[in-house]
Amino acid sequence: MAAFTRVLSRRTVSAVPVILFLLAIIVRLPNGIFLTVDEAYHWIALSKRFATTLSTGNFADTFYFGHPAVTTLWLGVAGHWLYDTLTVPEIIGEGKDTFYPLVRLPAALVTALALALSYPLLKRLFGFHVALLAALLWVGEPFLVAHSQLFHMDATLTSLMTLSLLLLLIALQHREGSLLGSPWWIGSGVAFGLGLLTKSPALLLIPMAGLIALFRQWDAIRDIRSFVKALIGCVAPLCVWGGIAAIVWTVLWPAMWVKPLATTWGVVSEILFDGGAPHPWGNFFMGRAVDDPGPLFYLVAIPFRLAPWTLIGVLLWVGFTVTDGRRAWSGSNRWLLLLALFVVLFVAAISVMAKKFDRYALPVFPALTILAAAGICRSAGFLWRGITRFVVVPPQRFIVAGYACAIITLAINLYAYFPYYLAYYSPLLGGGAAAEQILPVGWGEGLELAAAFIAAQPDGKDRPIAVFYQPVLRPFAPAGVAPLQAIQDPRRVDYAIAYIDQLQRNTQPELHQPFRRLQPLYTVRIHGINYAYVYQVPPPVAQPLKADFGEAIHLRGYDLDASAIRSGGALTITLEWQARAPVDNDYVLFIHVLNDRAERVAQIDVPLGTDHWTSRTWRAGRCFSTLYRVPLPFDLPAGTYRLAMGVYDPHTFARLSLRTDGERATDAGEHALLLTRITIP
Structure with a gap:
């Protein structure tokens, strides 16, 4: 019986990545309920264009932006192929209810797979309990779930950067042999290359790779001379790491096959000029429309976007680390300190850029869930020792109860916000009602509810709807859409929608001036946030x-x-x-x-x-x-x-x-x- 129990235990442990993958994909299953601005304006159409370009051999036309979003476009090609494969033989019906979920599905699968692959890496670094809790928090973190359901770059970038970073830490953990032949180091380079193909912030992994290459030689550093020698010794591993990324970059981006210099310069210019310039439509922070929200933006946005237990867990870990003092750089906590360093470096780097959105900070969220898991597990240890002073509690029961509470809490939290996880803001900080007054809100979600209200009116399908984000609303408007300027001609439209994004950022205020004289017929309110206001355009009076x-x-x-x-x-x-x-x-x-x-x-x-x-x-x-x-x-x-x-x-x-x-x-x-x-x- 004991042998059977050990085998069963081993099988259960080996099944954890599969279970985590299933849990992750279940909560990340895309839907066609709403469309985001970037999906409507860019990625859905560009992925179709990307597929056409590949089939015609016009490889130079696979460069569209300097992001560069190539992995996103490849995933979009897979989504379009999946949709065509299922609709042509009429296995499923055509329409937005099937098209958008299937186009988004490959990206969701990648994020779920990356999470499952990260678990064994986490287990090597931090042990079973921290790894499992970190993975569960990662599965249920609402902001990560929200972006993993979309056809966009940030969730894919986050998954690839996290994989690359964890592989770097394992390469540092395993001191045997040279980095040049380390499979962990090589695997990190592959993930870095895929991340760089997704979005340029992956470049912020370079200083982490350099530090880890230097720490690998830390024991040999005695003086300035040995330090310089160690720095020189970092060059070859970094060249290998970066060279592997360059190979991935070149092999998977067809534009690099025909115009390598122009394509590379396009990415560089995007970083230098677009990322360093404020958003052309402005931004919003602390109740004001601004061009650049300033250096405090992410320090406010990240806590608002974290689940309460993740924020509390991170603070607990920080408290324990400060209390430990010099002992903090020992055991697995050193890897946690390096994760924390990555969070600090990444947030500091993106805070310098003038263009800011909360989703740009997404790559630090998995690291924060890992830190939170470490803080919670250590607190649980103190709690268990305190309980056992008064009551005899078998540790197995305490652990099982803890994981059960974690899973139930995560499930209830996600269920409460389904399907609008983009509207999740920490209840600890006032939730959506407070966030609406402080942070830019709205990426297209809620517009479909406004369109549904209009369509339900007796005259709601007669004429187009006037709206700022026309491509976002078009799939949900039976009679089509018109630019917001159309409200100046009441014979053209019957209804208009004002959206929170433009109202906060005061985008083209002259378009919203007429609304000040009108009373909204309907307000789209999601989790405490007023997303959209539906107005009837008054007919002309003779x-x-x-x-x-x-x-x-x-x-x-x-x-x-x-x-x-x-x-x-x-x-x-x-x-x-x-x-x-x-x-x-x-x-x-x-x-x-x-x-x-x-x-x-x-x-x-x-x-x-x-x-x-x-x-x-x-x-x-x-x-x-x-x-x-x-x-x-x-x-x-x-x-x-x-x-x-x-x-x-x-x-x-x-x-x-x-x-x-x-x-x-x-x-x-x-x-x-x-x-x-x-x-x-």
Whole structure:
């Protein structure tokens, strides 16, 4: 039995990477619920173009940006191939609900696989418990999950940089032999090359590789001369490491095959000029629209994006390390110190750049989960020793209970924010409501909910929606999209959406100026954040006339068609309304035609509203056009007539109070508005 238990234990331990991969891919399964700005503007179309370029042999056209995003484009090619493979034979149906998840799936698989591959590396460096807890925290860290579900560069970059860094640490841990022949060192170079093909911040691994090559010779350093000799000794390993990365870079980027110098310079210029310049649309920090948020940005953004237990775990580890003093550089804690050094160097480097977004700090998040796991495990050790002073608790039960609590907590947290993990901000710091006032928020999520609200309206599918990020909304807008400037022509669009990203950064404020006069029909609110505001574009008014009936019903003006009075025996009136507040009843509108002796010669009493919107359904901020035909006697004498109107409750016949700067029709009774005068020939 004991032997069976040992074999079962070994099999369970060997299955941990597979279990972690399955857990990671389950929570990272992409969806087609929303589209981010970069996916809509760049990567989905560029990956299709990349595939076409490869098939035609026009390899120079595989350079698009200096990011360079080549691994992302290769993964996009795989996603497009997967979609075509499944839809052409009609295994699955076509449409955005299948297209976006499948295009995103290869990138999600890479991030899940990198996590599973990292676990055995973590176990070598830190032992079973820290490695397992770190991997579980990595699986469930909301910010990492959010970006791993998307078709973008940052999650892939994070996975590859972390793999390369962990392999560097293992190369340092294994002192036997030279770095030049170390499989860990070579593997790190491969991962570095893939990371560099993904995004240029992978270059920040170079100082870490240099330090690790130097630390490998630390015991031989006695004086300045030996130190210089050690520095010289770092050159060959770094050349091998960088050479392997260069080979990966060249082999996997077709543009390097035909234009190596121009392609390389394109990446360098991206780093020097684009990364060093503020975002052209500006930024937002601490409640203000700014060009450069400054050096404190990531020190604020990272804690907001970390799960509470990760932030607390990191602080615990820092506390233990400070308490340890000189003993901190011993055992596995030295590898943790090097991870912490990477976090500091990376954050310091990206803080210098003028262009800042919270996702640029994503590569430090796995390292932070590892530090947090170390802090939590050490705290758990103190807790267990304290408990066992009073109660006898088998360590196995304590450990199992701890892991069970961790898994349950992570699962509940992810479930609570599904599927909008991009909207996750630490509850310790006030959550989304606080983040909205401090950090730039919104990358396209929530726009699909605004489009769904509009599409559900009776007229929501008639005309395009005016929005700033047109490609992001296009897949979710049945009647298409229009630029935000279209609100200046009410005949072109019925609805417009203002998005938090532009409002925070004050992007093209002249486009949002008209919204200040309007009340939103609907606000998209996700986890405490107001992401989008849906406005109805008020239809034009031929004859402005302002009047309020009661507290909720506002008359904006009217249009009069008297051309058929003699031929058709009727007068056509279009009234333009706006609800100032929700209307609580189905009211009746009266229109009286009065002659010069105040006699009523014609009238109508009709329900206020339209076939789709009775007055009881009027929502605050919505505008309505109602058209009425007022029959007139055929023998009506020529002359000037007055049109009086009002609104009343059909149950009590009590008229709604009238407030207006216009003229009242006092001879038509209380609370009657003089709409206009007409002359009948």
